[in-house]
Amino acid sequence: MKCFLIFLLVSVTTLTAQNTLSLPEGETSPPATIAQIEWMTGHWKGKAFGGITEEIWSPPAAGTMMFVFRLISDNEIGFYELGHVRELAGSLIFELKHFGADLKGWEEKDEVQRFKFIKAEENRLYFEGFTFERISDQEINIYGLIGNEDGSAEEMKFNYKRT
Structure with a gap:
């Protein structure tokens, strides 16, 4: 189950992804600042993985925005994510870690997605x-490539409404 839910980097050339991209090999990230994603600030709820998904994003501070995610299915926690978007080398990077309902980490101690x-x-x-998409002040979409146990991946849309 863990392997199914962990987000993986996969070559887009083997997928039919419509909303996610891959950085061409050898290219570096362009200039960007945390202010460009400030609109993610807030408390968001949606439905995915057969349950309720929730993300809470902090306002920008010290060149970063942190977030927490949880999945609730059948009135039980499926898993959590903790992460951030941060400024790094004049650009941005999105980093996260997964945790089970018991807060045991899925990735190795020093491993970060x-x-x-x-x-x-x-x-x-x-x-x-x-891909983070702003629909309005009250609605966002997050598109992510989700890895399957067989090594394939599919693009999944997470639609969230502000609470």
Whole structure:
């Protein structure tokens, strides 16, 4: 089950992803600042993985925005994520770790899932395998490549409404 839920970086050339991108090999992330994703600040709820998903994003501070995620299915916690988008080397990076309902980490102690910034558009920020989309002040979408146990991946849309 863990392997199914962990977000993986996968070559987009083998996928039919419509909303996620991959940084071309050898290219570096373009300039960006945390102010470009400040609109994510707030408490968001949606439905995915057969349950209720929730994300809480802090306001920007010290060049970072932290977030927590939880999945609730059948009135039980499925898993948590803790992470942030932070400024790094004049650009942005999206980093996260997964935890079970008992707060035991899925990744190794020093392992962090990292997703490099690719580009910004008027209402979207693209990271490798993830896209943050602002629909309005009250609604967002997050698109992510979700890894399957067989090594394949599929793009999943998480629609959230502000609470």
